Amino acid sequence: MGLSRRRCCSCLFVIILVVVVTFAAAITIRKNRHRSEDGPVPESPGHVVKKYAIALGLAVQFFEVGDPEIDHKCWERPETMTEKRPLTQINATFPGTEVAAETAAALASASLVFKNINSTYSNLLLMHAEQLFTFADTYRGSYSLSIPKVQKYYNSTGYGDELLWAASWLYHATNDHSYLKYVTGEKNGLDLANWLNLTTPWFSWDNKLEGTQILLSRLSFFGLERMSNLEGNGLDQHKQRADIFICSLLTDSPTVSNSKTDGGLIWISEWNSLQHPIGSAFLVVLYSDYMRTSRTATLNCDGQVFTPSDIRSFAISQLEYVLGDNPMKMSYLVGYGKNYPNYVHHRGASIPADATTDCKAGFKWLDSTEPNPNVAVGAVVGGPFQNDSYIDSRNNSMQGEPTTYNSAVLVGLLSSLIASSSSVPMSLS
Ligand SMILES: *[C@@H]1O[C@H](CO)[C@@H](O)[C@H](O)[C@H]1NC(C)=O
Ligand SMILES: *[C@@H]1O[C@H](CO)[C@@H](O)[C@H](O)[C@H]1NC(C)=O
Numbered sequence: 102m103g104l105s106r107r108r109c110c111s112c113l114f115v116i117i118l119v120v121v122v123t124f125a126a127a128i129t130i131r132k133n134r135h136r137s138e139d140g141p142v143p144e145s146p147g148h149v150v151k152k153y154a155i156a157l158g159l160a161v162q163f164f165e166v167g168d169p170e171i172d173h174k175c176w177e178r179p180e181t182m183t184e185k186r187p188l189t190q191i192n193a194t195f196p197g198t199e200v201a202a203e204t205a206a207a208l209a210s211a212s213l214v215f216k217n218i219n220s221t222y223s224n225l226l227l228m229h230a231e232q233l234f235t236f237a238d239t240y241r242g243s244y245s246l247s248i249p250k251v252q253k254y255y256n257s258t259g260y261g262d263e264l265l266w267a268a269s270w271l272y273h274a275t276n277d278h279s280y281l282k283y284v285t286g287e288k289n290g291l292d293l294a295n296w297l298n299l300t301t302p303w304f305s306w307d308n309k310l311e312g313t314q315i316l317l318s319r320l321s322f323f324g325l326e327r328m329s330n331l332e333g334n335g336l337d338q339h340k341q342r343a344d345i346f347i348c349s350l351l352t353d354s355p356t357v358s359n360s361k362t363d364g365g366l367i368w369i370s371e372w373n374s375l376q377h378p379i380g381s382a383f384l385v386v387l388y389s390d391y392m393r394t395s396r397t398a399t400l401n402c403d404g405q406v407f408t409p410s411d412i413r414s415f416a417i418s419q420l421e422y423v424l425g426d427n428p429m430k431m432s433y434l435v436g437y438g439k440n441y442p443n444y445v446h447h448r449g450a451s452i453p454a455d456a457t458t459d460c461k462a463g464f465k466w467l468d469s470t471e472p473n474p475n476v477a478v479g480a481v482v483g484g485p486f487q488n489d490s491y492i493d494s495r496n497n498s499m500q501g502e503p504t505t506y507n508s509a510v511l512v513g514l515l516s517s518l519i520a521s522s523s524s525v526p527m528s529l530s
């Protein structure tokens with residue numbers, strides 16, 4: 102695809118991902134110490150890295166909501182829009198397993214966060230998470246087949262990953278063995294994971310499988326659970342996938358995937374290129390924290406070994422690229438540092454606050470050659486091309502459009518790296 106005026110909007114489950122990642126991030130920075138065997142010593146959080154704290158303060162400020170068809174006919178500020186904003190529904194006849202399961206995952210992870218803050222609220226979240234999961238699993242169907250108008254923007258490649266993601270969070274939130282059986286059993290877990298047929302093996306708005314495997318790897322690392330051989334075997338398979346995923350990212354690994362820019366950024370797609378490196382780096386930090394907490398000394402990638410520090414350093418390299426250590430010397434987090442995109446493809450940022458404008462008249466601000474009058478603080482733009490270049494132009498939606506799912510994973514990554522070292526609680530519930 103070339104540069105175009107195709108403009109994307111976010112869907113419900115994209116916003117939900119913000120919630121899941123934010124809570125997951127909150128959990129990663131909780132302090133914990135235990136065990137005393139060989140291996141790296143689990144650490145309490147080190148000193149706060151000031152620059153990451155500043156970046157995190159910006160990144161949490163960005164949210165957006167929209168409906169693709171109606172919204173794309175207009176270029177106007179959300180504050181002044183008068184067009185209809187109809188809700189779209191999924192139900193038993195028009196199922197949307199991705200949406201229901203992703204929401205279940207978000208509510209289950211949120212219930213963990215609120216467990217010690219307000220147990221009534223936590224239980225309420227969990228009750229709805231379980232109901233939604235049952236609904237998602239009973240009425241299986243892809244939301245983009247039920248509601249074809251979303252295909253042009255966010256076409257799902259399948260819902261198996263969301264079901265496993267939801268069941269994995271529900272297991273952590275409830276300790277109910279039926280969820281562990283679900284994710285490890287042949288009927289659901291191994292079948293839905295579709296091991297050999299991954300078309301999109303990258304953590305993204307569409308694919309939660311790598312996130313699921315990292316989350317489940319906690320159980321293998323910490324070995325806290327009583328389980329049957331079948332469950333143990335299923336968990337081993339998830340853990341193996343998690344190991345393969347981490348090895349495919351580390352630059353010096355013999356099994357590294359060659360999908361990187363010369364500047365060292367993981368690079369998978371032209372549209373919204375930053376979602377994959379940021380999401381992967383987030384999972385990488387979690388994995389390294391699990392290693393340290395469980396005193397696992399090394400990860401062996403086909404003979405080459407990596408310590409938790411090596412693995413964490415890789416995540417930091419991706420974050421540093423995003424924040425400006427790249428050939429363009431450009432921070433892709435808007436508002437951070439001195440050099441960030443000035444022509445972000447964003448309605449609210451491009452229209453002056455005092456302009457009187459409407460749906461159609463607003464397009465002159467899209468076409469204006471002036472930089473944005475307002476700074477979309479905290480927005481994470483799509484990102485660079487594979488040759489590390491970036492065209493700062495408002496009509497360049499491929500590179501210059503910010504998304505909630507980029508900001509969400511950046512919030513997770515920054516939260517996990519805000520302290521100079523960290524380990525994680527072994528039990529979440
Ligand atoms: C079920 O969802 C579809 C698709 O959103 C919608 O058209 C339909 O009206 C809904 N059915 C009911 C009974 O609400
Ligand atoms: C706890 O959550 C319940 C249910 O949402 C709510 O009614 C109550 O006000 C909350 N309590 C506090 C102290 O916030």
Ligand SMILES: *[C@@H]1O[C@H](CO)[C@@H](O)[C@H](O)[C@H]1NC(C)=O
Binds near residue numbers: 252
């Ligand atoms: C969306 O995905 C479905 C199922 O994979 C496919 O049949 C359909 O052609 C895709 N739609 C678009 C617009 O790419």
Ligand SMILES: *[C@@H]1O[C@H](CO)[C@@H](O)[C@H](O)[C@H]1NC(C)=O
Binds near residue numbers: 295296297298
């Ligand atoms: C992969 O997909 C092919 C074609 O759709 C199918 O025949 C095969 O059984 C799938 N393999 C697995 C492991 O799911």
Ligand SMILES: *[C@@H]1O[C@H](CO)[C@@H](O)[C@H](O)[C@H]1NC(C)=O
Binds near residue numbers: 486487488490
């Ligand atoms: C970088 O790649 C983009 C997209 O393929 C291309 O349009 C651009 O000309 C390239 N820039 C340089 C400096 O090679």
Ligand SMILES: *[C@@H]1O[C@H](CO)[C@@H](O)[C@H](O)[C@H]1NC(C)=O
Binds near residue numbers: 105470494495497
């Ligand atoms: C986008 O805008 C730039 C100037 O900012 C212009 O040079 C280019 O031709 C425009 N591209 C399209 C596809 O409109």
